[in-house]
């Protein structure tokens with residue numbers, strides 16, 4: 001059993017790990033970066049090249065949290081930290097003309113940087129340092145990943161507009177690839193996660209050197225769920241109904257998901273084709289796994305379990321403004337016809353309205369009578385019929401739109 005502790009406050013690093021199915025504990029401790037680099041330069045007899053500087057800083061960040069594990073042995077929710085931690089420190093810098101560039105000092109600095117960077121290429125270095133804090137372990141390993149970044153030839157107006165968003169001021173190298181800065185990067189040579197701030201393939205390699213596999217870190221993997229103190233156990237979303245447990249889908253659901261998505265009748269009106277392979281299921285789960293169905297702007301997949309068996313799922317995407325949600329339901333053929341889908345969807349819609357949402361919507365292929373019956377059973381109105389509006393699996397199909405407003409919801413939310 002292993003839990004990753006991320007010694008970084010960067011939301012991009014956290015979200016990179018989460019997208020890969022890893023739910024880390026986050027703990028950040030201040031590091032005097034100038035002092036670390038000065039000490040390293042003194043030891044080396046010269047300023048460290050950027051690739052070595054990020055490694056020294058990653059190491060310093062990982063080491064800075066170690067003493068706190070003993071003094072504050074619980075997380076922000078008061079839950080005791082597990083004793084199976086591997087600590088990860090990361091640091092990133094952009095190298096341009098041999099110079100190491102961290103976060104810009106102010107907007108003027110960001111503008112000057114972008115005038116140098118536009119139409120040219122730099123190297124984004126991300127240092128990674130792992131310290132094995134599992135019981136009895138003592139190892140530590142580190143390495144730097146470097147990716148060449150080609151920048152678009154921005155106009156002065158684009159540079160000013162970009163700097164005015166504030167984003168370049170918050171990030172190493174004054175750009176992001178996964179945010180507002182995305183259109184300003186024309187190409188990469190190397191792993192794109194390095195540019196986001198955490199190279200997943202390098203992390204895998206480093207973990208391997210500590211005898212830790214990536215699957216053992218997946219939230220909900222057999223190793224990760226055994227015990228109430230794991231990241232997934234602490235923070236995962238759970239909703240209970242009389243017969244069902246509805247919870248964040250994790251890697252442990254991939255096999256059953258692949259099985260029921262491979263049933264031709266289950267796939268018939270859905271976006272995937274049968275068979276749906278285990279590899280597809282794993283990739284899908286890694287992409288959509290989420291902790292809470294109210295995660296604006298992203299699809300979250302919730303597994304539905306009956307008597308401990310994974311029998312179906314609910315999909316939900318809350319709009320970025322947090323006011324409306326789109327939902328979908330899928331159950332294994334053997335679990336249909338028992339009212340499970342009604343029970344699960346009812347509970348989800350109820351939860352969404354309790355969380356303050358205004359409207360919940362579901363799309364339904366007009367031929368999918370089981371789905372239409374289900375949506376009507378939970379109290380959704382058919383409010384639109386789009387004729388021949390979706391080109392679906394080789395043919396034009398009619399589509400219904402069902403919706404329910406919070407004011408209409410029969411429950412006391």
Ligand SMILES: CC(C)(COP(=O)(O)OP(=O)(O)OC[C@H]1O[C@@H](n2cnc3c(N)ncnc32)[C@H](O)[C@@H]1OP(=O)(O)O)[C@@H](O)C(=O)NCCC(=O)NCCS
Pocket residue numbers: 265266267269270327328329330331332335336337338339340341342343362363364368370371373374
């Ligand atoms: C859409 C789908 C989830 C509906 O599943 P379902 O099993 O028909 O729905 P429920 O679980 O609510 O079960 C309702 C049926 O079980 C019966 N039932 C048996 N016991 C019941 C109980 N305790 N409570 C309620 N219904 C019960 C109902 O009479 C109803 O049967 P009917 O539709 O023939 O009248 C299912 O067909 C499916 O997964 N399809 C493939 C995926 C898909 O197309 N999804 C729709 C896209 S959003």
